[in-house]
Amino acid sequence: MLSRVPRIDGVRLFLDGRTVQVPIDPPAASLARYDMDAALWRGGRQRRAVETRTDSGRAGGYRTGPFHIRTAAGFVTARAVIDTAGRWSNLTERPPHLASAPKWIGLKAHFSEESPAPTTDLYFFEGGYCGMQPVPLGDELATSRIVVCSMVRADVATRLEDVFALEPRLLERSRKWTPLSEPISTAPLLFRPPVPLRDGVLRAGDAAGFVDPFVG
Numbered sequence: 001m002l003s004r005v006p007r008i009d010g011v012r013l014f015l016d017g018r019t020v021q022v023p024i025d026p027p028a029a030s031l032a033r034y035d036m037d038a039a040l041w042r043g044g045r046q047r048r049a050v051e052t053r054t055d056s057g058r059a060g061g062y063r064t065g066p067f068h069i070r071t072a073a074g075f076v077t078a079r080a081v082i083d084t085a086g087r088w089s090n091l092t093e094r095p096p097h098l099a100s101a102p103k104w105i106g107l108k109a110h111f112s113e114e115s116p117a118p119t120t121d122l123y124f125f126e127g128g129y130c131g132m133q134p135v136p137l138g139d140e141l142a143t144s145r146i147v148v149c150s151m152v153r154a155d156v157a158t159r160l161e162d163v164f165a166l167e168p169r170l171l172e173r174s175r176k177w178t179p180l181s182e183p184i185s186t187a188p189l190l191f192r193p194p195v196p197l198r199d200g201v202l203r204a205g206d207a208a209g210f211v212d213p214f215v216g
């Protein structure tokens with residue numbers, strides 16, 4: 001899979017009318033998170049490194065274990081549990097300040113762009129930023145496909161079209177794109193102190209704490 005995906009050899013930052021370019025050496029591989037997760041899952045099963053099960057539910061137990069995990073196939077007992085279920089799952093508690101927290105949202109869509117640069121491009125504006133890079137399409141090497149993502153305050157923009165209008169160079173570039181997917185959104189994006197351990201369950205990734213994708 002990695003031999004067929006686009007290679008990213010640099011990062012371009014667009015800010016206050018300036019452009020900063022930083023090389024990536026060796027170049028990075030650009031692939032969808034869904035494909036990466038699926039490849040890791042298949043690799044684990046093929047090498048019998050782990051026992052893999054789908055449709056896991058809530059884990060209950062004592063602070064030091066053992067833990068009893070409910071799945072679609074029944075119950076599993078484990079001495080330790082690592083929660084990597086992301087920001088919102090049935091293992092995640094809802095923060096009490098949710099209603100009063102600043103409203104940040106994530107927006108994403110795929111577009112066609114003629115001969116995109118092999119770079120990750122980040123456009124900054126007041127209240128957020130928008131990034132893009134070439135991505136493959138399934139098993140095909142589709143170098144004209146780019147993924148566009150934005151993190152923006154809800155009072156600044158709620159649609160990608162509105163985001164593009166916030167940065168002149170981004171707006172000009174976006175006028176040449178052809179949509180390849182319907183936009184999707186995720187909210188709320190909340191900044192809060194990390195919680196790496198809760199009730200004896202270790203946490204990793206967004207389950208432990210939300211990190212701005214810019215530095216993720």
